[in-house]
Every structure is written in C-alpha cells, then in structure tokens.
Amino acid sequence: MDILFAQIQADLRSNDALRQSGALLHALQHSAAGHDISVIAKTAVEEIVSAPASAICKKLSFDLIRSTRLTADLWDSVCTSVSADLQFHDPDVAAAAVSILAALPSYSLSKLIMDSNAKISACFDSPSDNLRFSITETLGCILARDDMVTLCENSMNLLDKVSKWWARIGKNMLDRSDAVAKVAFESVGRLFQEFDSKRMSRLAGDKLVDSENSLAIRSNWVSSMVDFVWKRRNALMSRSLILPVENFRATVFPLVYSVKAVASGKVEVIRKVSKGAASGANGSVVDSNADKIVGVSDMVTHLAPFLASSLDPALIFEVGINMLYLADMPGGKPEWASQSIVAILTLWDRQEFSSARESIVRAVVTNLHLLELHMQVSLFKRLLLMVRNLRAESDRMHALACICRTALCVDLFAKESVRRGQKPLAGTEIASLFEDARIRDDLNSVRNKSLFREELVASLVESCFQLSLPLPEQTHSGMESRVIGALAYGTGYGALNWTEPALEVVEVCRPCVKWDCDGRTYAIDCYLKLLVRLCHIYDTRGGVKTVKDGASQDQILNETRLQNLQRELVKNLRAVNTPRVCARLIWAIAEHINLDGLDPLLADDPEDTLNILVSNIHKVLCSVDSSANTSNRLQDVQAVLLSAQRLGSRNPRAGQLLTKELEEFRNNGLADSVNKHQCRLILQRIKYVQNHPDDRWAGVSEATGDYPFSHHKLTVQFYEAAAAQDRKLEGLVHKAILELWRPDPSELTILLTKGIDSKLLKVMPAAYTLTGSSDPSYVEAYHLVDSSDGRITLHLKVLNLTELELNRADIRVGLSGALYFMDGAHQAVRQLRSLVSQYSAV
Secondary structure (H helix, E strand, C coil): HHHHHHHHHHHCCCHHHHHHHHHHHHHHHHHHHCCCHHHHHHHHHHHHHHHCCCCCCCCHHHHHHHHHCCCHCCCCCHHHHHHHCHHHHHHHHHHHHHHHHCCCCHHHHHHHHHHHHHHHHHHHHHCCCCHHHHHHHHHHHHCCCCCHHHHCCHHHHHHHHHHHHHHHHHHHHHHCCCHHHHHHHHHHHHHHHHHHHCCCCCCCCCCCCEEEEHHHHHHHHHHHHHHHHCCHHHHHHHHHHHHCCCHHHHHHHHHHHHHHHHCCHHHHHHHHHHHHCCCCCCCCCCHHHHHHHHHHHHHHHHHHHHHHHHCCCCHHHHHHHHHHHCHHHHHCCCHHHHHHHHHHHHCCCCCCHHHHHHHHHHHHCCHHHEEEEEEEHHHHHHHHHHHCCCCHHHHHHHHHHHHHHHHHHHHHHHHHHCCCCCCCCCCCCCCHCCHHHHHHHHHHHCCCCCCHHHHHHHHHHHHHHHHCCCCCCCCCCCCCHHHHHHHHCCCCCCCCHHHHHHHHHHHCCCHHHCCCCCCCCCCCCHHHHHHHHHHHHHHHHHHHHHHHHHCCHHHHHHHHHHHHHHHHHHHHHCCCCCHHHHHHHHHHHHHHCCCCCCCCCCCCCCCCCHHHHHHHHHHHHHCCCCCHCCHHHHHHHHHHHHHHHHHHHHHHHHHHHHHHHHHHHHCCCCCCCHHHHHHHHHHHHHHHHHHHHHHHHHHHCCCCCHHHHHHCCCCCCCCCCCCCHHHHHHHHHHHHHHHHHHHCCCCHHHHHHHHCCHHHHHHCCEEEEEEEECEEEEEEEEEEEEECCCCCEEEEEECCCCCCCCCCEEECCCCCCCCCCCCCCCCHHHHHHHCCCEEECC
C-alpha cells in the first residue's frame, strides 16, 4: 500500500494534468474502499489546490478533500487557494473553487466569506453558465444552514451580505440557463423547507433551539423571498414551463409555498417575527383579497395540466400534494382537491411508485375534508381497503383516524341537512363503511389476529368523543374543514347531535366484545367507554321516554335503539371470550340497564336479561381456567362484585339472586380474605336496602357515565404482557386524533395573537389513578405528571380492609412494560428503569 501511495503522490507532483487526474481517481477508489488517504490529501492540497491546475484536477482534489479529514493548517491553505481561484481567468476553475465552500468548517467559512464577498458576488454576474450554476447551488445549500444563521446572528456585516445573496439567488430563478434556473428554484425551496419544518437545529448531534434572533433572521429571508415570488409569479410560472420537463418538479414547491403564504396571511406573521415590519424595510403593499384569490387560481391553472398529462409518478405526486395545499386556501374549490386526489390515487398501482404507498394514503386521507360530500362518500370504502394493506402501524392508525373523523362529520352533516328539509345523501351513514364483505367478516370473526380491526374500532370511538367536544372558533381556514365548520357554526350544532353517529358506531362495532385479541383490550375498552357515555346521556336506567315527558321523536327512536342494543349485548355475554372482557361488559350493562319490567314468566327463564347477568357473574366469580389467570382474575372479580352491589341495591329480585351467589362465593375457596370482606360489606348493603327501600342511596348512587376500567389502572401485583401493546396502540390513536382535531399552536403564534397571559403556555399537571390490590390489603396510588418541569410525583396509600392489625406492609415499586415521555426525557426513563424499592408502611 505504501508503494502505491508513493506512486500516486509522485504523479500528483508532476505537471502532467493527465497523470494528476489519473492519480486522483486512483486515490478516490482507495478512499471508497475505506483506506486512510490523509497523506495523499495533504499532497493534493499542496500540489494541486494551492497551485495552478486544470479545472478537472481541482474538482477531483476537492472531492478527495471531502472524503477525508484535514488539519487546521491544511484548511487554511485550502481557503487561501479558494479565495485566489474565485477570480481565476478560467470560470470552470472558479466554479470548482466555489463548490468546496459547502465543505469548509464553520470557523473558516465565515472569514472566507467576509474576505472574498466581492469575488463571490461577481460570480453571479459571470457570463459562464457553469459558474453561475455553481455559485447558486453552493450558496443555496450553505445560506439555509443553521450554522450560517448563527454566524449571521453574531455579525451584522455578514448578515447584510447574505441577505443580498438570497436576493441574487431569487433573481436566478429567471436566469437564461435552464440548469441555473432549476437550481435557484431548489435553493429557495430549501430555504422555505428549513423554515417550515426544521425548528430544531442539529449541530454535531446536539439539539439547539433557534434563538429569537436567529428565528428573526431566517424569517426575514423567507418573507423577502415570498414577496419576490409573489410579485414575479407570472414570470416565474412562464420560466418553469420552458424548463425541461424533468426539471419542472423543482419549481412547484417554492411557487406554491409563496402563494399560499400570501393568500393565507401567513407571510404577515413571518414579517412580525422578522422584526422588519415595524420599519417597513421588508414589507410589501398588501394585495386585496381578490388579488390573492386570483393568484391562487392562476397557480392551480398553471399546475393542473401536469396531473393529467405527466408520465412521471414523482411529478404527479408533487403537483397533487401542492394543489391540495391550494385547495384549502380562501377561494379554494373542492374540484381542485378532487383532481389532485384522483391523480394521486392512480399512483397506488404503479409498480415504480409502490414504495410510496404510505405517502399516497397519508396525502389523501389528511385532505379528505376538502372534497365535496359525494366524493368523500365514494372514497371511504376504497380507502379502508387501501389502509388495511399499509405495513406501518403508525401510518394505518393515522389514516384510519382521518377516515373515521371525516366519515362521522359527513354523517352528521347529512343528518342536519335532512332535518332542514334537504334530500338525503345516499351512503353517508356510518354503517355504509362496513358494507364491504371483507370488513364485515373481519368484525364478526372471533379469532382473527389482525390488529387492523382493533385500530378501526378504536379510531371510530375516539373520533366520536372528539366530535362531542365543541370546536374552537378559527379565524382562518385550517385543519377544521368546510364540513366541520358548517357543523359547528352553520347548522344549529346541538349538544346531542353527535350521539346519532355515535349510536351507529356502537351498533356496528358490537361484535368486538366477542373478540379474542391475545389479551389486548384497548379497542374493547374504547367501545364500552362510548357505550356507557351514551347510556348515561340517554338515561337508559329510566327506560324509553315518552312524548309526555317532553322527548322528541328522534330522542325516542335513539333511546329505543340503545335499549335494544343493551339486550343484544346481554345475549352476547355467552359468547364473550375471556373473563376479563366478560367482567367489564357486565359492569357496563348492569350499571345502566333498565331493571323495571324484567320480571320473567318463569323464575329460571334462561332468556331473561337479569338471569343471564347473574349467571355470568357466577361464571366470572367461579372461573378457574388458565385464561382467568393470564387476564388478571383479581380485577375481574372486583369488577363483578361492584356490579353485583349496584344491581342488587337497585332491584329486589336482583338482590335475592345475587345474595345467593355472593354467599356461595364467600364460602368458596376461590375467594381470598379481601374478597370475603367485600362480599360481607355488599351483602350488608343489599340487606339494608331490602329492609329500607326508600334509602337505596346507601347501596348505589346515580350513574356517572364514566368507564373505570382500562390499562390506566395498573395493578400492583399482576402484570399482563399485553398491556405494553395496548399502551402503544393507545398512544398512536391519541396522537393521530389530537393532531387532526386540535393541532397544537406554536408558542410563538400564541404570543403574537394572545399576548403573554395566554393560559395555553402553562399546562397544569395531569393526575392518573393507578390502583390495584393484593391479599390482604389494598394499595391506592396516583401520580402527577408536571410537563413544565418534567417531574413525576407518586402518591401511595395503603388500605387495610382485614380485621387484623398490620404492623408492616411491603410494597414493590418498579417499572414494567412500555414507558415513554412526550419530551423524550431519557434521563428520567433511566432513573425509573433502575428503580427497585408502588416501600414500608407502618
């Protein structure tokens, strides 16, 4: 190897350009093979970079430098040589010198730019297309970088020069050379992309939050470029049309971004942040709303032909996505979104674009709300089947959340339209989502192991709950679409209207209680939580209301449907797969079912609702199969004991039947001391209520509408392997739903619009209950998570429910399952993982 390197160095020292270029190519091969070529790089700097040489040799030398590390003194030599080459008589040599600027260390770059700013500026005016291309491409990469913004923050002189160079790059979008114009569009697009998506800087692996000044600097550049593009948009669109078609894609994003920023008013916010608006230095004459609408329309007219005529999948996708952005602007039209979505969906079956299926679905579902209702309805079933085939769990969840959210809105919107006398729109009911045979079979199959159906039920239910919340009033168009806006403000958005699609959801998803999900209960818990909420809202304990009670025809119909659903769920209890789900379903039904009029013709009628409930309570209490152990029997028993207390206190016949069951269980070896103590208390309460029928409050209170069972209730002693997967699934659902319904405003925007007293800037600590029990005592605990300082406070209380005096109770506190923090505080996770102590209490 030493002999080879010596030969390469000898060739570099020759004055023969052919030998030098061959030696450099040979050295680059060794570098690609992983060999240390620093000794050759040193020779290349001394013999070629620092000496007169051909443009090819210079270019190859710079490639060699990029592939290795140089010492500080060698970098100084490179900077000196580059400064000299910037005004070399051969423009190709100058272009090669410009290209290495992007590889210079930050500390060298600042000095070189300051010393050679006149030479760099002169490159923009060079008659050589190659040199103008090189300066535009290189500065377009450098000037958008975080380190350059930081350097400008510390030097007003440098900031002034960089700002002027951005203006020159902008003008080069209209350059006579196609290559220069294309790279100028890319450079401006890169600036917009950095500003829009990269709020966290990453230097040497560290995360640095942009300071106020650096954000202002970048905002100043962005607002200047937006103004330039908006004013010259007609010329820029014409220039993009005469580019070679393979280069057209680079022009789409910067044009659309600028038009969107002006039309939506976003550029005004950017100007405020840039601190230049007060002096009017970078401000422009504000166009009228009509001018903005015409500008958006012109841009769509410019882009639309490429959706139909292009053969390049990447170009179709780029144009389609950006037209969707414009469809959501003031003056946007549903047909713009329709054109884009139809074009994007055609890419699904294109072989060369199959790797981007997740991107296709995400683009379509996040913009469904822009389509007119017929188009949304026609896409629902097709999208469900497409989403089912997505590989990534997070992509599936996000897409399902979008589809379900939009389907519920369309359903509610259509029902409101019918109430106002309009013709009903076919296919808008939630049930129509499940007309496809594959989806219907999926829901009714007991042992299907697919996560998709659990994700679908969870998304539907979570979307129902989000629909029940009043939407914040928006000053301009955003994720809250025309449909949702009409729901909230234009159609008499009543408090109970959301319950109608929610009723359809609980009817359609009823088979989920029979599923075998390998221990996962997240979807079923979501379902029962919605069922309980609806039962509470319609007060199903009191039976169906009548017209004399003041109930409307709609309310009577809905309450009848809900009562029928409860009876169907009671019949389903026999087919429920695990005691864990059985206990939770018993609680959900028993808490809210109407017990009046349930007296059967025969006392042991197997079809009687109360008899079925009691027999299933018996089944859970006396279950000793293996599935009971894996599904946390302790919690199951506590759930049905609570149900027994409340059922027995509400109805005399239920009290008689359950007294017998509880006595049997209390004397059974399956009950531990805690269960026996609970049974004694429950029996006393049932007996008291039977003797004092007017004092039933002693045994049961009014229903609250809350569903107390979920994996938030972590047990002290019995850990379940499926809980981690439940929590992962829950996190995905909540993230997707919240992202869609309540996009978090940035703190900066809040400060600009609401001032420093905004309540949204400080989030109050959230309390989570963590309760479990072990024999012979209970442990009750909850923790407070304070997002403002990243602190977790754990509170524990030991309850001794035995008749014995306990001097000491041992509690183990540890971490199990998946744990994550929204701010990614790894230090906190490490501390919890090493925690070995939910501790002695006297």
